[in-house]
Amino acid sequence: MNPLFADIFSIAKFVFDFILFFILGPGVLIYAFYKVIIRGSLRRFFLYEKRDSIVHRLDPRAKILWAITLTTLAAILENIYVLAALFLWSVVMWILAKPPKEKLITAFVLLLPIPVNAVFYQGIRYGYDFWHHSFIYPVTPVYVMHPALDYILGGHIITVEGMWYGAFQSLRILVAASTGLLLAVTTAPNALLLGLSDFLRIKDRHIGLPYVLSFAVVIGIRLIPTMFEDANIVINAARVRGLTLQVVKSRNPIKVAKALGRATRYFLYMIVPLIVSSLRRGSNMAIAADLRAFRAKPYRTYLIERKFSRLDWAFTIVTLIVWILGWVYAYMGGAATPGFIL
Amino acid sequence: MNTTVLRVENLWYKYPRGDKWALKDINLKVDKGEFVVLTGPSGCGKSTLALTIVGYIPHVIERGVMKGNVYVKGVNTKEKELHELTQLVGIVLQNPEDQLFALTVEEDVAFGPENLALPKEEIRRRIDKAMKDAGVWEIREKEIFALSGGQKQRTAIAGILAMEPEILIFDEPTSDLDPQGAYAVLSVISEIQRKRDVTVVLIEHRLDEVSKYADRIVLMEEGRIVVDAEPHEAYKELDRFLRLGVRPPQVSEAVYKYNGGAVEGPVPISLEEAEKYFLSLLGDRPRYPGTLRDEEAKRGEPIVSFQDVWVRYPDGTVAVKGVSLDIYRGEMVAIIGKNGSGKSTLLSLTAGLNKPWKGKAYVAGLDVSTATTRDLVQHVGYVFQNPDHQLFTNSVEDELAFGPRNFNVPEDEVKRRVEEALDMLELREMRHMHPQALSRGQRRRLAVASVLTMYPEILVLDEPTTGQDWGHSVMLMELAKKLNRERGMTVIFITHDMRIVAEYAERVVLMHMGKLIMDTGPRAVFNSEEILKYNIYPPYITQLSHRVFEDRPPVLRVEEFIEGVRKARGGAA
Numbered sequence: 001m002n003p004l005f006a007d008i009f010s011i012a013k014f015v016f017d018f019i020l021f022f023i024l025g026p027g028v029l030i031y032a033f034y035k036v037i038i039r040g041s042l043r044r045f046f047l048y049e050k051r052d053s054i055v056h057r058l059d060p061r062a063k064i065l066w067a068i069t070l071t072t073l074a075a076i077l078e079n080i081y082v083l084a085a086l087f088l089w090s091v092v093m094w095i096l097a098k099p100p101k102e103k104l105i106t107a108f109v110l111l112l113p114i115p116v117n118a119v120f121y122q123g124i125r126y127g128y129d130f131w132h133h134s135f136i137y138p139v140t141p142v143y144v145m146h147p148a149l150d151y152i153l154g155g156h157i158i159t160v161e162g163m164w165y166g167a168f169q170s171l172r173i174l175v176a177a178s179t180g181l182l183l184a185v186t187t188a189p190n191a192l193l194l195g196l197s198d199f200l201r202i203k204d205r206h207i208g209l210p211y212v213l214s215f216a217v218v219i220g221i222r223l224i225p226t227m228f229e230d231a232n233i234v235i236n237a238a239r240v241r242g243l244t245l246q247v248v249k250s251r252n253p254i255k256v257a258k259a260l261g262r263a264t265r266y267f268l269y270m271i272v273p274l275i276v277s278s279l280r281r282g283s284n285m286a287i288a289a290d291l292r293a294f295r296a297k298p299y300r301t302y303l304i305e306r307k308f309s310r311l312d313w314a315f316t317i318v319t320l321i322v323w324i325l326g327w328v329y330a331y332m333g334g335a336a337t338p339g340f341i342l
Numbered sequence: 343m344n345t346t347v348l349r350v351e352n353l354w355y356k357y358p359r360g361d362k363w364a365l366k367d368i369n370l371k372v373d374k375g376e377f378v379v380l381t382g383p384s385g386c387g388k389s390t391l392a393l394t395i396v397g398y399i400p401h402v403i404e405r406g407v408m409k410g411n412v413y414v415k416g417v418n419t420k421e422k423e424l425h426e427l428t429q430l431v432g433i434v435l436q437n438p439e440d441q442l443f444a445l446t447v448e449e450d451v452a453f454g455p456e457n458l459a460l461p462k463e464e465i466r467r468r469i470d471k472a473m474k475d476a477g478v479w480e481i482r483e484k485e486i487f488a489l490s491g492g493q494k495q496r497t498a499i500a501g502i503l504a505m506e507p508e509i510l511i512f513d514e515p516t517s518d519l520d521p522q523g524a525y526a527v528l529s530v531i532s533e534i535q536r537k538r539d540v541t542v543v544l545i546e547h548r549l550d551e552v553s554k555y556a557d558r559i560v561l562m563e564e565g566r567i568v569v570d571a572e573p574h575e576a577y578k579e580l581d582r583f584l585r586l587g588v589r590p591p592q593v594s595e596a597v598y599k600y601n602g603g604a605v606e607g608p609v610p611i612s613l614e615e616a617e618k619y620f621l622s623l624l625g626d627r628p629r630y631p632g633t634l635r636d637e638e639a640k641r642g643e644p645i646v647s648f649q650d651v652w653v654r655y656p657d658g659t660v661a662v663k664g665v666s667l668d669i670y671r672g673e674m675v676a677i678i679g680k681n682g683s684g685k686s687t688l689l690s691l692t693a694g695l696n697k698p699w700k701g702k703a704y705v706a707g708l709d710v711s712t713a714t715t716r717d718l719v720q721h722v723g724y725v726f727q728n729p730d731h732q733l734f735t736n737s738v739e740d741e742l743a744f745g746p747r748n749f750n751v752p753e754d755e756v757k758r759r760v761e762e763a764l765d766m767l768e769l770r771e772m773r774h775m776h777p778q779a780l781s782r783g784q785r786r787r788l789a790v791a792s793v794l795t796m797y798p799e800i801l802v803l804d805e806p807t808t809g810q811d812w813g814h815s816v817m818l819m820e821l822a823k824k825l826n827r828e829r830g831m832t833v834i835f836i837t838h839d840m841r842i843v844a845e846y847a848e849r850v851v852l853m854h855m856g857k858l859i860m861d862t863g864p865r866a867v868f869n870s871e872e873i874l875k876y877n878i879y880p881p882y883i884t885q886l887s888h889r890v891f892e893d894r895p896p897v898l899r900v901e902e903f904i905e906g907v908r909k910a911r912g913g914a915a
Contacts, residue, residue, distance in 0.1 A: 190445045225487045237732035239715045240693045240724040242748030269734045277730045288441035292454035296425030303452035
């Protein structure tokens with residue numbers, strides 16, 4: 001008999017741990033995610049809503065600079081308290097943006113898996129030598145799972161050191177994700193993109209992302225409602241000709257495989273008219289754009305004057321100071337990988 | 343003195359990989375400030391000519407064969423860069439959806455001037471003026487996706503105006519719009535021409551509304567210009583227009599046909615002119631000889647029955663509000679009303695694409711609330727507006743067999759139905775072709791044919807004539823009529839074209855804001871003053887007979903009108 005499952009207790013322990021970490025844990029996350037998607041708030045989440053708040057009023061460029069600063073500092077700095085402070089700053093900005101409760105919940109659900117996964121997996125794997133079933137550093141265990149889980153999770157002892165390390169890693173990602181999301185939620189997409197294209201102006205020249213890129217994304221955003229409409233019509237047109245996507249409630253693998261085959265065929269049928277109508281639209285759009293002098297000149301001008309207000313200046317100066325302080329701290333030894341800076 | 347701003351000389355053009363000449367020896371001169379209407383059936387080369395004038399050919403479509411020259415303000419289009427040409431000549435296309443590039447009206451209008459790298463103050467000046475001229479000033483901060491079709495098209499016009507070209511080309515700018523949108527767009531165009539003193543070339547195949555603005559009508563046939571004359575003169579060759587499936591003004595048609603094709607003097611082109619013409623023949627306003635009444639409705643068993651039906655969308659919009667309506671087997675019913683009045687939503691119930699929120703709907707005895715789309719479409723053939731959205735397969739044959747096969751109809755029966763449909767819709771020669779290789783009119787026919795192979799009892803056509811030329815519209819409606827007469831098929835169609843209603847509907851249902859307003863015969867509808875409240879105007883021939891005859895007879899067709907005039911004159915003499 002396998003010594004790992006020598007008695008009933010160890011079997012029970014295995015079952016308990018398996019359910020807790022393998023079904024319940026991920027289950028809660030997946031359920032929350034599912035709830036958010038089903039309630040439709042995810043699709044609305046990324047839609048910019050006009051709102052009046054101090055964060056909405058900030059110039060997109062100030063916000064872009066801020067997001068880049070926080071993300072880079074989070075990537076290079078090693079001190080968990082500093083990372084926590086950066087994250088806190090982004091949280092404060094979220095509060096100042098006064099988003100509707102629904103958006104906050106969605107943001108929370110979207111971000112939650114990052115720290116949970118990182119803390120858990122780093123918690124069991126950090127410093128763990130799988131082949132010898134031992135740690136290469138001295139560790140403080142928090143919870144010891146059934147050893148058989150080694151073969152599933154790559155470790156079975158949750159340690160304080162590992163959890164810290166996980167928290168640390170997740171903070172880095174959290175800072176990037178939370179600043180990025182905030183930027184998307186509080187800035188009109190076209191303002192954001194044109195902010196990227198028109199980042200700096202020196203006389204008549206504009207320095208930033210090539211306009212063609214931001215143009216493509218703005219067009220994409222503009223066509224989303226049209227595409228949804230088209231897709232809806234195509235689905236209905238297929239339905240009235242007797243082609244529907246059937247949901248099969250069966251565990252019979254042959255039936256499931258057949259249903260999968262049908263589903264594939266269904267989507268292939270759908271794709272043809274969608275692509276055809278997009279192509280026709282695309283070629284018309286190309287004519288219309290060319291005839292409105294698209295890409296006629298090496299640079300273009302912009303109607304919307306992006307003026308830095310006092311608030312923008314103040315915010316940007318604070319951002320820059322933090323950026324400088326961060327780099328100074330990095331040179332003094334606070335950096336994660338000194339080689340990277342040199 | 344008139345200065346020529348546009349000159350096309352001996353122009354021939356063949357598309358890359360094309361085997362036929364799309365343009366054949368085109369010669370055209372347009373003076374500054376002129377308003378030229380360019381017309382012809384689909385595929386006659388109108389749009390190609392427009393693309394050569396704006397320089398898209400040969401600058402972007404490079405590999406075609408182009409002979410001859412196009413001069414815009416004396417400049418040969420071959421010798422100027424495209425972006426320089428855009429400031430001389432601008433084009434507005436058919437579908438507004440395809441020509442808007444920003445998220446709000448103002449930003450979109452600024453797109454062109456920004457591309458030209460104009461200084462900010464200049465952009466501001468131009469777009470403000472353009473938005474005012476195009477009638478979008480009030481909605482300048484609105485987001486594009488929230489606009490109606492007509493507003494979108496006017497935004498597109500403003501975008502072109504902001505380039506400040508001296509020649510404006512409009513390529514069927516109203517054919518995707520409802521009558522309200524189309525009317526607003528046309529008024530804006532004529533106003534712009536007057537105010538800005540620009541030259542306008544309007545491509546259009548419905549000539550009723552546009553003829554009165556035109557200084558000249560240019561008719562094209564298979565790549566050639568066959569008529570180029572002042573409108574009153576151009577319609578002396580009216581049979582040419584009719585033969586090509588182009589719709590001349592109905593009032594001109596009446597005068598032309600009355601005279602058996604030989605009109606002395608100018609042919610009237612507007613209601614006022616035609617009224618004057620006929621009154622000069624008739625003297626006083628006579629009464630219409632005889633009576634015109636709607637045919638007695640066929641009242642067999644109801645095949646579609648709506649009983650206080652309400653439809654509500656998931657976002658909370660209530661699109662249909664308490665409609666009760668019975669449609670009887672074998673009827674031919676038109677549903678009219680402006681965009682957003684709930685017409686399509688109501689008909690979508692027949693195929694179960696929406697479900698009643700309140701009330702009941704029955705189709706061929708099935709309760710729509712519980713029946714599936716699969717059940718319903720065995721009785722209902724549903725044809726959508728745009729053929730591109732409903733062709734799924736790789737050959738005409740497969741497309742026709744697609745529906746029956748989905749219902750597991752035995753293969754030999756499928757084959758029989760396919761053969762039958764190939765003949766009925768004259769698609770036999772194209773049976774192995776890819777649906778997307780067909781012309782738009784053929785694709786439209788295929789879309790209808792592939793629903794007919796499912797042997798429906800009810801045929802539902804959602805805007806069968808929108809975006810189509812008159813010839814193709816008539817062909818489609820004639821087919822529907824034939825199915826109705828010969829097979830007893832119930833036909834329900836949605837349309838904005840009142841001439842189609844007058845000529846094909848036995849019964850007309852008017853909807854407004856989700857409610858049923860009127861449900862009666864076409865003559866009664868067009869004689870009612872109430873329809874004007876809903877911006878529905880009778881066909882021109884009906885309006886003309888209201889003006890010419892004392893008793894406002896509900897004339898629906900040109901022939902009826904002519905007969906009336908003949909009899910009245912005969913009686914007088």
